[in-house]
Amino acid sequence: MLKVTPNGKNRLDVELSGSLNAEGMKAGLDELVSKSGGIENGKMLYDLIDFHWPTLGAIGVEFSRLPALFELMKKFDRVAVLTDTSWLKKVSEFEGALYPGLEIKAFDRDQKKEAQAWLAS
Numbered sequence: 001m002l003k004v005t006p007n008g009k010n011r012l013d014v015e016l017s018g019s020l021n022a023e024g025m026k027a028g029l030d031e032l033v034s035k036s037g038g039i040e041n042g043k044m045l046y047d048l049i050d051f052h053w054p055t056l057g058a059i060g061v062e063f064s065r066l067p068a069l070f071e072l073m074k075k076f077d078r079v080a081v082l083t084d085t086s087w088l089k090k091v092s093e094f095e096g097a098l099y100p101g102l103e104i105k106a107f108d109r110d111q112k113k114e115a116q117a118w119l120a121s
Helices: 022-035 056-064 066-073 086-096 109-120
Strands: 002-006 011-018 042-051 076-082 103-107
Touching: 002 022, 011 022, 022 056, 022 066, 042 086, 042 109, 056 066, 076 086, 076 109, 086 103, 103 109
Parallel strands: 011 042, 042 076, 076 103
Antiparallel strands: 002 011
16 A cells, blocks of 8 residues: 655655555555645655565556656655665665655664654754
C-alpha cells in the first residue's frame, strides 16, 4: 500500500507497506501527483514499513511515469527516508545524487523525530 498524507503547507508524508501491485502503484502515484500540487521547496517524509518488492506490473507503471516523476521531484528539496533495512538506506541516499537540488537522508524507523527535525532545518 502506498499512502500519501499532506503534513503542512509544503510537506508530504508517504508510507509504503507490504506488496504493491500495478493498481496500487497507479493509485499511489496519482495521489502523490495530486497532493503535491502547489508545493514549492517541499519536504517529504518517506516511511518504508515492511518493504516488499513491487510486482512487475507495478514497476512497469512506475517506469511509464518516470518523466512526470522527475518533474514532481523538482518540487522537493529534502526527503527523509525511514527504514530499518541497510541496503534501502544506501539506495535512497544514492538516489538523491540523481536529482539535482534534492537531498535525501536515510534514518532508522525509530528516528522519526530526528528525521522530522532534519526536514525542518
